Amino acid sequence: MDRHLPPAGRWQLAARAQRMQPSALRELLKVAERPDIISFAGGLPSPYALPVERLQASVERILRHDASGALQYGPSEGYLPLREAIASRLTRQGAGISPAQVLVTTGSQQALDLVARVLIDPGSRVLIETPTYLGAVQALAQYEPVFEEVPADAAGLLPERLDEASMRHARLLYTQPNFQNPTGRTLAHERRIALVSKAMRNGLLLVEDDPYGELVYSGATPPSLLSMAPQGVVHLGSFSKVIAPGLRVGYVVAPDELMLKLLQAKQASDLHTTGITQRLAHALLTDGEYDAHLDAIRQRYRAQCALMLECLAQHMPEGVSWTRPSGGMFLWVTLPAHIDSASLFDDALARGVAFIPGASFHAVAPKANTMRLTFTTATPSQIETGIARLAQAIKARLRNTEACLSVS
């Protein structure tokens, strides 16, 4: 008997799989879904923002006029009219993009997976802003990079803190410049210029993830990194926040040489994205009502964001601060340094409100005294009640801490 043989029923996993850890966040989100809980946890669109009637009408048309196209195998690149519509929208927004540069993906999560697969070897250096989108960390981590966190403040990552030697040896830098998940912050225009110029000088590929860019509530969004350097940026987009996440339709725009490899990885991953949902995204994007639909969502979310900010100002005790997003779905709360938001979670849950502890959003060094709040999902009255409850939980924790300090 071979002594290296694993015991019956135990299979030898790939090194990357041995490192995979179950997500604590998943369990936490399940709890937050309980009907008695006001949840600021999940990153979901408002149920009132889903264009159900237009989707019903469109799917009926698609299955009547293009059933075979929607139901048979399709090209791995994606449905051509959708790629054309995406390229044309990006071009109107300032980046001159051709449909050949657009690959449709099964949500932008798949785009992250493909980009990571094509670019990351075990041990490759990856620069990532902090805090950052958890799903990106999960996708990238599968391919076993060494993460290096890029410091950031309320105006996004700090280009001057990027080390040029690190940049030259890194495979990519990952960032969400607009209304970032989890902080809601936006990368300032002058920092975009500095980042792009420093990246291009040092041969660093920028991965610009932009699922929230259309959800702008005040001011103008600075130009995309893609528009500044189309040959040096991989740009990810999604219809999850502006049409519906369940469609699983996103896209990636990449320089030609990378596109070829991304396409091959896409083909090996799932052959192509669902035919029906690609056509639905195309129908909604081009039926002439898309901008009106976006305006309606923006109006709803703008009001909910303003309300949550107002409630925070009204209820939160001294020592608690938060971001003031000009778009997106999230804001980011910083508690006094000694409060661990993970342990606060249970107190908040007992009071009927849920959030996501901020430690989840770091690739390397978690900060325990932070939390992410979603302002899009809950109704206005839930926002009022929920923020009041959350403030009570924080105040109680502060009183306990003071009591402990005075005893000790």
Add this chain to the structure above:
Amino acid sequence: MDRHLPPAGRWQLAARAQRMQPSALRELLKVAERPDIISFAGGLPSPYALPVERLQASVERILRHDASGALQYGPSEGYLPLREAIASRLTRQGAGISPAQVLVTTGSQQALDLVARVLIDPGSRVLIETPTYLGAVQALAQYEPVFEEVPADAAGLLPERLDEASMRHARLLYTQPNFQNPTGRTLAHERRIALVSKAMRNGLLLVEDDPYGELVYSGATPPSLLSMAPQGVVHLGSFSKVIAPGLRVGYVVAPDELMLKLLQAKQASDLHTTGITQRLAHALLTDGEYDAHLDAIRQRYRAQCALMLECLAQHMPEGVSWTRPSGGMFLWVTLPAHIDSASLFDDALARGVAFIPGASFHAVAPKANTMRLTFTTATPSQIETGIARLAQAIKARLRNTEACLSVS
């Protein structure tokens, strides 16, 4: 300037991406789609087999009664009622499976990708039958294994040719036991018993890919490998051939310890499979007409398979042989040893007929004198005309070869 810096606009790719090659097959399939060509090339269902009306009715119901479920984010494991319906169908077919063992995937292509990602390190040994499904080779090859081909004949792979030392050191063995792509062959019952017993004895994980199992036209299909050894088999299934490929809904059944890792990889890959299409697969699987639908497809394909076999017998010259599938979509033609089917492709195309050269279906050592023919897509009259044209192309090639031989 760092001398290791790549030239501007050239990015350092992961080793796996450097190895990725553009698929010649894709170009060939594009040519085969020309409307003037009778195509036996693509592995597509018949357009007449797509249950368009039932899908129309179901999608209307889903968006009326369960819009939020279908359109919001869903669980990475998949839509629970669909997982229950799959488990219950597999259980009726002899494998006692619980819904917790079923992970819904974006087509079974994604299941292949996830299985490979979780099990294969660069250099890992992978056993694979020959010839084999090209999409499996592409999915597995991304993770840089060393393939070892397992010889096979008309009754499938040959368990007695499996080397026990190889089995002990391999991460997995990949096989399609039913109506295999590309040959149409089925693994004989006694070989299944021998394979499972030898694999279990040597700690080898079997990956059983079964997209065609429901498409049976004569006799009874032997029991699945999964039913013989549920703790030693990863089983892949798909709705692409029995409902519609464009839905991109498949599934993987795996032992618990692997399921946990597959789920994490799935989450990082695309969060979850499209909500609408999972519900469509569930609706069609459980509306009471599924077995009647399968019977109708089987009847159509059985007749088309019989017709193609009849036309081959009628038109093909001596020295050409082919498989006689009892199910599935494909049959496999072997030409005289000196005819390269890749160069025959252009002759056939000039006569208005397309197939896939067999060399594409080998992980290691291609055999050039073979081809795959799909009997499901073309109409009966196209099958008659197409096979006659193909036979003419082969006969012309044989005459040319004889002429050359008599000259030399």
